[in-house]
Amino acid sequence: MVILREGICPGINEEFIKALQSEDIKTVEDFVSCNPEELAQKCSLSYKALVAVRRVLLTQYTAFPVSGADLYEELLSSTAILSTGNPSLDKLLDSGLYTGEITELTGSPGSGKTQVCFSVAVNISHELKKTVLYIDTKGSMCANRLLQMLQTKTPNMEEQMEALQKIKVFRVFDVFSLLACLQHLRSNGLQKASVGGGSVKALMVDSVSAVLSSLLGGKQNEGMSLLMQVAGELKMIAKDFNITVLVTNHVTRDGNGHLKAGLGQSWSHVPRTRLLLQRVEDAETSSLRTATLTKSSRQVCHLVEEFDLCHWSEERRTSISGKRKLEERSKP
Amino acid sequence: MHRTVPSLPLAPSVKVKLINAGFQVASDLTDMRPLQLCKEAGISQEEAVEVLQMLRDDGQPHQQRAATESLTALDLLHQEQALGSIVTFCSALDDTLGGGVSMGKTTEICGAPGVGKTQLCMQLAVDVQIPVCFGGLGGKALYIDTEGSFLVQRVADMAEAAVQHCTLLAEDTEQKQALEELTVEKILSNLFLVRCHDYVELLAEVYLLPDFLSKHPEVRLIVIDSIAFPFRHDFEDLSQRTRLLNGLAQQLIQLATQHSIAVVLTNQMTTRVSNGQSKLVPALGESWGHAATQRLILRWEGLRRLASLYKSPSQMEATVQYQITVQGFRDASDEHRPTPDTSAVSSQLGNHSKRPRTEDLS
Numbered sequence: 059m060v061i062l063r064e065g066i067c068p069g070i071n072e073e074f075i076k077a078l079q080s081e082d083i084k085t086v087e088d089f090v091s092c093n094p095e096e097l098a099q100k101c102s103l104s105y106k107a108l109v110a111v112r113r114v115l116l117t118q119y120t121a122f123p124v125s126g127a128d129l130y131e132e133l134l135s136s137t138a139i140l141s142t143g144n145p146s147l148d149k150l151l152d153s154g155l156y157t158g159e160i161t162e163l164t165g166s167p168g169s170g171k172t173q174v175c176f177s178v179a180v181n182i183s184h185e186l187k188k189t190v191l192y193i194d195t196k197g198s199m200c201a202n203r204l205l206q207m208l209q210t211k212t213p214n215m216e217e218q219m220e221a222l223q224k225i226k227v228f229r230v231f232d233v234f235s236l237l238a239c240l241q242h243l244r245s246n247g248l249q250k251a252s253v254g255g256g257s258v259k260a261l262m263v264d265s266v267s268a269v270l271s272s273l274l275g276g277k278q279n280e281g282m283s284l285l286m287q288v289a290g291e292l293k294m295i296a297k298d299f300n301i302t303v304l305v306t307n308h309v310t311r312d313g314n315g316h317l318k319a320g321l322g323q324s325w326s327h328v329p330r331t332r333l334l335l336q337r338v339e340d341a342e343t344s345s346l347r348t349a350t351l352t353k354s355s356r357q358v359c360h361l362v363e364e365f366d367l368c369h370w371s372e373e374r375r376t377s378i379s380g381k382r383k384l385e386e387r388s389k390p
Numbered sequence: 391m392h393r394t395v396p397s398l399p400l401a402p403s404v405k406v407k408l409i410n411a412g413f414q415v416a417s418d419l420t421d422m423r424p425l426q427l428c429k430e431a432g433i434s435q436e437e438a439v440e441v442l443q444m445l446r447d448d449g450q451p452h453q454q455r456a457a458t459e460s461l462t463a464l465d466l467l468h469q470e471q472a473l474g475s476i477v478t479f480c481s482a483l484d485d486t487l488g489g490g491v492s493m494g495k496t497t498e499i500c501g502a503p504g505v506g507k508t509q510l511c512m513q514l515a516v517d518v519q520i521p522v523c524f525g526g527l528g529g530k531a532l533y534i535d536t537e538g539s540f541l542v543q544r545v546a547d548m549a550e551a552a553v554q555h556c557t558l559l560a561e562d563t564e565q566k567q568a569l570e571e572l573t574v575e576k577i578l579s580n581l582f583l584v585r586c587h588d589y590v591e592l593l594a595e596v597y598l599l600p601d602f603l604s605k606h607p608e609v610r611l612i613v614i615d616s617i618a619f620p621f622r623h624d625f626e627d628l629s630q631r632t633r634l635l636n637g638l639a640q641q642l643i644q645l646a647t648q649h650s651i652a653v654v655l656t657n658q659m660t661t662r663v664s665n666g667q668s669k670l671v672p673a674l675g676e677s678w679g680h681a682a683t684q685r686l687i688l689r690w691e692g693l694r695r696l697a698s699l700y701k702s703p704s705q706m707e708a709t710v711q712y713q714i715t716v717q718g719f720r721d722a723s724d725e726h727r728p729t730p731d732t733s734a735v736s737s738q739l740g741n742h743s744k745r746p747r748t749e750d751l752s
Contacts, residue, residue, distance in 0.1 A: 167679035168685065172703050202704050284397075345707075
């Protein structure tokens with residue numbers, strides 16, 4: 059809604075606005091949706107002036123249609139696929155994280171969401187040499203762990219320090235600070251972040267449910283609006299700047315005791331791809347995890363891949379995909 | 391300013407009126423006077439003044455920087471290396487935790503009754519006060535007790551053992567000097583104790599913590615023992631409980647990060663029945679599991695006490711054995727100093743022991 063103020067177009071002055079306000083027309087939408095003839099009769103403004111102003115406002119504020127072919131060209135030239143560094147996860151994600159999209163990781167406590175975020179961040183900053191923005195809402199960012207991961211990739215101290223410098227950490231703990239941070243990034247922060255460090259290619263929010271879950275439910279009426287604002291900001295950042303957004307979410311148990319992702323149905327439509335991480339029961343090494351694809355627009359859902367948090371870049375030989383595993387489980 | 395009006399921290403009713411009046415971005419509002427805003431938006435004068443005050447505060451450099459300030463991971467690494475950690479005097483557990491309970495993070499300790507959670511909390515409250523020259527932090531501690539299980543005599547025993555331990559270690563003059571000031575009375579006087587009787591008092595106390603910490607900047611440890619107790623009985627609305635707990639967790643992690651202190655929470659265990667099998671899991675629900683940064687689960691295995699690190703951003707999962715002695719929380723088999731046998735422990739603790747007298751191993 060754009061407020062009618064003097065100067066937004068030639069021909070609108072103080073008296074014009076006062077006359078319109080007496081007819082309860084305050085915004086551009088109200089103005090263009092009423093009939094100029096009736097308006098000219100009701101208030102003391104000339105028909106010509108009204109039509110002229112209406113034309114100017116319409117040209118200024120209409121959205122322009124874009125053809126599908128142009129959009130496709132733009133998509134081909136601007137989308138990049140960032141490998142996560144782990145072949146099993148890349149298989150699930152159809153070769154990696156796509157820019158312009160939001161990908162979500164959910165899982166129980168200790169299932170490895172933060173570790174996956176760290177591994178992806180280290181991979182992007184070290185292998186792909188791009189800047190990563192990491193928004194930490196839970197205090198789980200541990201630079202020592204990032205250094206440990208980098209040390210397994212390269213023994214060169216300089217490269218490690220360089221890679222660490224490409225990861226920028228923001229620490230926010232409530233939803234208003236998160237929104238302030240995202241809006242700041244959208245307006246000028248991203249250019250600042252990319253100066254001197256290579257362009258920003260990834261934004262991670264760990265976790266988005268920590269700041270939003272206390273606002274949903276009960277008699278609170280603002281929670282949904284804030285959730286949607288966060289979703290909107292993340293999507294705009296992903297699209298406008300061609301970066302990939304990775305968020306983490308918690309899980310809750312539904313009535314039957316099954317795990318489901320947090321933040322409800324409304325949030326479930328926001329990410330394009332969703333992965334559920336789980337521990338492997340009775341495994342020899344405690345760092346084994348399975349990732350299940352629960353929502354994807356590119357792959358068949360319920361594909362499962364196993365991977366090891368400790369050996370990120372190696373492939374697990376014993377992974378079998380979804381259907382066969384489901385069949386095996388259903389056999390008594 | 392680039393903040394949109396719906397994202398500002400104002401009351402929803404005020405925001406609705408502002409949006410209906412056509413204000414979309416915070417910069418639309420900055421040049422308005424209160425009376426003008428009052429008339430255009432239809433809000434009361436106090437609300438208009440509040441809105442403009444909030445925008446003015448938001449525009450100040452230090453506030454803006456707080457939300458938009460970023461550190462590179464390299465800076466964070468230097469910061470982390472400068473922070474110490476609080477030892478637990480059980481070297482196996484310290485190794486698992488990466489040196490001890492880490493600063494700037496919340497650690498949750500879960501366990502069945504009698505396994506040693508309160509003992510560990512009291513030990514940490516003593517250990518945080520070990521002077522810097524001995525490898526400790528030389529800070530004070532705040533102990534928020536909700537169960538009434540804090541025993542001053544026990545802390546005094548642990549403090550005495552810690553002082554003796556430091557006396558054995560003292561080598562150079564600086565350490566000897568620090569040792570002269572380290573007495574049991576001083577340790578007890580640096581421990582702030584708060585008793586909360588229900589969840590409302592607990593929430594109020596956490597709300598008042600920022601002021602407390604700015605008045606006492608030497609406090610390096612906050613212990614809440616336990617966070618489960620006030621939330622587990624007499625709570626009808628479970629979803630409200632989850633929301634309150636999540637809000638509480640965020641406040642605590644904010645305090646931990648901003649003031650570089652360690653926050654330790656104790657949790658109880660509950661039984662979950664699934665597929666005809668029952669399992670002991672930490673209480674307060676599935677979503678509380680995501681609240682703490684690190685999670686330590688203490689449990690019994692026969693007569694042994696085991697501690698497992700279940701969730702941590704930087705350490706691998708591991709299980710170690712520990713024991714509780716007269717001197718406090720210690721390693722399981724301590725060969726360097728004579729350990730009294732466990733019957734002495736139970737007689738020392740007397741009727742405060744929660745362990746059943748007859749060991750029922752089923």
